Amino acid sequence: MVKEHQSRAKDLRANMTDAEHKLWWHLRGHRLCGQKFRRQQPIGPYIVDFVHFGARLIVEADGGQHNDSEYDRKRDAWLTAKGFQVLRFWNHDVLKDIETVLEVILREASAPSPPAPLPRGERGVNSRHD
Template sequence: MPHTPIPPLRRANAKRMRKAMTDAELKLWNAIRAHRLEGLGFRRQVPIAGYIVDFACPDERLIVELDGSQHAEDQALRYDAARTARLEADGWIVLRFWNDDVLTDLDHVCLHILTVIGRGR
């Protein structure tokens, strides 16, 4: 499947976001980077289908999004739903976790990721 062209400004924004990760993003990244989670290869702040996703595992067509409290507002919920629908239409599985879930129960978050792709206990 061909890649959706990424405008230079969006690509630069993804690069900037990789350098300014939230505490939750950094905690999850340290758990999944370098194939630490059952050998899965994740990338962070990846441009996909015109969006920048928090984490992507291309081999499993899996996207992991971490959401702060601003994602609970009506407008953000609608935007996230449209974004998820677009990514799923392209064959991606999209998982969303609250930042607090990652910060307080990282093991459960990682287990849920593995369960969704069929590698959980």
């Protein structure tokens, strides 16, 4: 499964949409105020468009096929449970209003990120001793 995800991520990097290309131009090489992003990165069973691991921030550029998507809701819930914040932008907004998109991304990437949840079995138990 890991090899399959890596291969699929490589294909996605080679075939990015126009919106993903534009966004990547601004995010790559620490261009956004020194923030480090990776593109088409496998995380668990999913491949995300862009991720900033230090800020636990995922950025997605979405086309119309993502409108009211049950798959995206499930995916976002899984990623959120793993401690990531997911930002979604419509391709149209990325292509027509990149400055606003970048402002939102920078604000969220610069904010202190919440700690990642503890792995199952390592959570504290609240018990009352009477």
